[in-house]
Amino acid sequence: MNKEIPSEKLTFNYLPDKKTLEFKFISDWRISAGLPELKEAVLQLSAHQDIKQITFDSFGLTAWDSGFISFLMQLVKECQHRKIDVSCQGLPEGAEKLLKLALQVRENVTLKPEREEKLFPKIGSLVLQRIDSAHLFLNFLGDLVLSFTKLIRGKSIMRWDDFLLIVQKSGANAFGLVSLISVLVGMILAFVGAIQLQLFGAQVFIADIVGIAMVRVMGAVMAAVIMAGRTGASFAAELGIMQVNEEIDAYKTLGVDPIEFLVLPRVMALVLMMPLLTIYADLMGILGGFIIGTGMLGLNPVEYLNRTQQAVKLNNLWVGLVHSVVFGIIIALAGCFRGIRCSRSAAGVGEATTSAVVTGITSIVIATAIITFVCQVLGV
Amino acid sequence: MEKNSQPVIEVRGLDVGYDDDIVMQGLNFKVNKGDIFIVMGMSGCGKSTLLKAMIGLQQPFKGQVLYDGKDFWLDAEQQSIMQRFGVLYQSGALWSSLTLAENVALSLQLYTKLSREQIREVVALKLSLVGLEGYEDLYPFEISGGMRKRAGLARAIALDPDIIFFDEPSAGLDPVNAKMLDDLILQLRDVLGATIVVVTHELASIFAIGNNSIFLDADTKTMIASGSPKDLLADSKDPRVIQFLTRGNKPGA
Known part of the structure; x- marks a missing residue:
């Protein structure tokens, strides 16, 4: 049972026996040519509950740039979230490398935890800021x-x-x-x-x-x-x-x-x-x-x-x-x-x-x- | 106390940082007369913060900075200690509303009793030392980045300081100009007998001019090595130091 949903640049092919969804990329995938929304792909992923793997087919792809990679990145993250395997073999060689580079885990990223903006702490810190600023101003005046x-x-x-x-x-x-x-x-x-x-x-x-x-x-x-x-x-x-x-x-x-x-x-x-x-x-x-x-x-x-x-x-x-x-x-x-x-x-x-x-x-x-x-x- | 045995700068148990964040802690080191002392480490590890605590721009949380044994942050004569040093800022930090000559002349006007004529001659000398003779009447925005740095150096040495601080001297310079600045630093040490502290991550400079150094590490928030850069390269067992000094080649890899 093959089901194809036509789309300008992206078509899907579900193989139920392998539990695999194949993505077919067609024509120009450059930023300047416009990119399809991820939604379509997500809909496809949701449509097949038993899906285990996605594969790519890029024979029809004529040109691509970082827009293509950013689409793939979102897709891969979505798949990781849903615990679906991603096989990158069907991608152009350069794209596969670039995708790997973009997805590699960064070292030493320590972001400050964002403070919750609750009303009272917010008022409190505003008051403290004012007091601080008044103090600085008096110093300046002195x-x-x-x-x-x-x-x-x-x-x-x-x-x-x-x-x-x-x-x-x-x-x-x-x-x-x-x-x-x-x-x-x-x-x-x-x-x-x-x-x-x-x-x-x-x-x-x-x-x-x-x-x-x-x-x-x-x-x-x-x-x-x-x-x-x-x-x-x-x-x-x-x-x-x-x-x-x-x-x-x-x-x-x-x-x-x-x-x-x-x-x-x-x-x-x-x-x-x-x-x-x-x-x-x-x-x-x-x-x-x-x-x-x-x-x-x-x-x-x-x-x-x-x-x-x-x-x-x-x-x-x-x-x-x-x-x-x-x-x-x-x-x-x-x-x-x-x-x-x-x-x-x-x-x-x-x-x-x-x-x-x-x-x-x-x-x-x-x-x-x-x-x-x-x-x-x-x-x- | 013997003059020779006493370090020009001594840092004891220093903790530095901004607001509530400690950036570096437990720093201890000595800088001797005539040293070219390198403060190295990765970008963003706290080198500049340490420099600010040493030159009086940012009060440390804890610990002491001693100049000839005097505690800088407690000394009533803090301003007079500051007049002993020259600082070359990363961007040059020339006063943009003054010409190059006026930039160099300001400290002479404020702190010496030289006549206008004498000041002009001293300024001409300092500018020619850094290769900028004839540029007296230009404003900082009229000259290139490399020239701005050299003019900044001329300003830093206007009062013949005992101690000169350099914040990333080769940042933004091409290799030729960077090398020229390194040579100037060496000459200044020899000619003025100045003690020099350089904050940098530029390997070529570190090995070319440094005879003593400390290595700051952002993860442990303290210094993890000290000594001459060449010795560190030869003897250090610390993978972080080796990785830095060999441009990222991990030891044993």
Whole structure:
């Protein structure tokens, strides 16, 4: 009783007297030509319960490559599982050798047992990770403070050239972007305010709204968001790549503390630049409001400027500058900490950059909320 | 204590590893002045981890690393001990934002009182020692891998260190450049009188330059042989050592 199931490349021939299933391979068995699914073969194996052996017939096979071998490997494993003998004699000589090589048992393969992901152990290890990470961050902060005191005592090895270069990169080079964003934010504030104020003919208060909002908080926040995306990310990527290339190790073994040499100038540069960029952003925002106020709402330019001057008190500026210094510290710390702790792979650098920006922006918003609340309580 | 009798580096009962995993344990060996000391073993057996514990990058779990009798990991002057050694990293690890000259000059600027002019001359000398004169103003990404390694060596010897560590010096180099680096290592030992520790699995280098060595084994997590590589090849009875030193020919097979 011979039963053949036609298939494009694979046919089966069951010999019940020998309890043998013969596989016939036909035509092209290369990866590029497409391969049949193993399912068909498995169905055949299941169909005959008393099967003892499988054999191969490859007379019809015109071409093969590693795709053929991978099919055979799966088949052999399936047969081992079902305790069916495999006779490789009918295979092309090269294929038989390659199959043997692929199936040989590897020595010394010791994989770590995968830990079960149960809920409570998972929560526990997450908490431990957080504690660990907080500990590392405090260490990092402590080292940074120590290197800063060293700098004040004039014993630091920090290079002022590096500092100035970072000042230029994080400060001066950010001017264009800060101008664009701040002018637009000033315009948006003016528009949103105008719609409401027009209802009772108080358009002239646009100047107050834009001026106070920009100087007190928005200028600092917008500059900080730009800096987090621009400079925070670049700190993390720079230091991360240095970690990957063993450059940081090379500093350490030279007796140079990377915190003092690499992190300190970055933090100082950003903390110095943030207030300056913030003041600049404030002015640009007021300019944006001015453009909308005079250009579209028809306010008198001189009156607009006078109102701004009257509305924006000096304490608003101080509040804005406190914001900016806090933001500068947050962004620089987030960027440098993530960069220094970066794991040694390309993916590690990506993660470090991402988490520098995410940590930076999240912390900026949280810090804004806290400062606003404190100012409210103090009545500033 | 006599200076000659004391080893430059002594490792006592050292256990090293990462996080909670011990990679190597119970290491004991001495490196004498002028030695070219080879740390060998299969890939991934823990050679580099041991090196990190010796140069201060990874705190060991247990045991001591002594430099001229001073316990490195307990010494308050750890940084000053570190200034005594030069390290050539596997990738060269040149500071990518600095030119070759600046790479070599940095330690001179930090730790010596030489004038700018003097530093420039010392840098030119060190670069010419490794065959890179005229490349002062290039950045690391502008030169080939072999040159990067040599520049890394020029940086490692900037302060004329007593001890130079090499992490896989011939990795990624062609045979000619690898041989050139081996010759440089020998010359440095003779000219600077430096003590040299080389982590490698490159057989040609091991026999060409090593006069003392230890063999690390990943399965037993410790050192299973020590001595001059040539003696080990001639006398060792351990099949793992023989297999390694003869490129996988199993003894008696």
